[in-house]
Amino acid sequence: MSREFLSDKPLYDITKFTTLDFPQNLASIFWFCKCNMRCPYCYNTPIVFGEGSIDLKTALDFLKTRQNRLTGVVLSGGECTLYPNLKAFCKEIKNLNFKIKIDTNGTNPKLIKELVSEKLVDYIALDYKASKGKFQEITQNKNFDYFEETLNFLISINFPFEVRTTIHTDLLDVNDINLIIDDLFARGYKNTYYLQNFLYVEDTIGKMPIQAYTLDASKISKKIDIAFREF
Numbered sequence: 219m220s221r222e223f224l225s226d227k228p229l230y231d232i233t234k235f236t237t238l239d240f241p242q243n244l245a246s247i248f249w250f251c252k253c254n255m256r257c258p259y260c261y262n263t264p265i266v267f268g269e270g271s272i273d274l275k276t277a278l279d280f281l282k283t284r285q286n287r288l289t290g291v292v293l294s295g296g297e298c299t300l301y302p303n304l305k306a307f308c309k310e311i312k313n314l315n316f317k318i319k320i321d322t323n324g325t326n327p328k329l330i331k332e333l334v335s336e337k338l339v340d341y342i343a344l345d346y347k348a349s350k351g352k353f354q355e356i357t358q359n360k361n362f363d364y365f366e367e368t369l370n371f372l373i374s375i376n377f378p379f380e381v382r383t384t385i386h387t388d389l390l391d392v393n394d395i396n397l398i399i400d401d402l403f404a405r406g407y408k409n410t411y412y413l414q415n416f417l418y419v420e421d422t423i424g425k426m427p428i429q430a431y432t433l434d435a436s437k438i439s440k441k442i443d444i445a446f447r448e449f
């Protein structure tokens with residue numbers, strides 16, 4: 219394939235170093251612009267609505283300077299699977315011997331399946347935004363069925379991945395979370411489910427206020443392994 223896409227500028231920013239975002243890896247984070255959701259609690263507004271300014275050749279040149287220091291790259295956003303040349307870009311990253319983690323809302327199962335089958339991704343963090351009944355209300359996206367397809371696929375092949383949900387209690391309460399847990403249990407999800415507490419920042423997409431209360435962890439179902447972040 220031609221490498222012309224390397225002059226594309228889908229990246230809003232590069233985080234040069236993180237120990238937290240890619241389990242067992244020291245990694246960089248590439249932040250892809252654009253998203254097909256509008257979660258009210260999203261604090262990445264400049265990324266969701268903005269234009270990229272960093273081209274992929276610059277990103278790869280940066281990785282070349284980190285080859286003996288970092289082991290992984292996180293492709294995040296925004297929603298990185300919207301970028302049409304993501305697969306070709308992953309091949310370039312793999313040629314430099316980095317592991318790849320993808321953060322996704324799951325709405326592009328076709329691409330996720332291709333990346334997995336071609337061994338172009340090593341770990342996935344999949345957002346479970348809300349149960350089917352609330353999915354569109356919270357995300358402004360109709361494609362729960364695509365998300366579901368991604369989830370089922372990753373479970374079916376026992377892929378190393380995590381499911382996670384961000385909680386603002388104006389949007390999701392204990393019952394909503396327990397519905398998700400019931401669903402994950404029924405689908406045979408065996409990994410840890412991460413519940414991420416909303417931390418207030420002013421400029422979220424939906425201008426969300428400080429939460430009136432924090433989720434009561436004692437009321438969360440224990441059917442599957444749960445981990446709490448930022449509670």
Ligand code: SF4
Nearest residue numbers: 253255256257260296
């Ligand atoms: S939180 Fe929602 S709107 Fe923000 S980047 Fe993620 S999927 Fe897109």
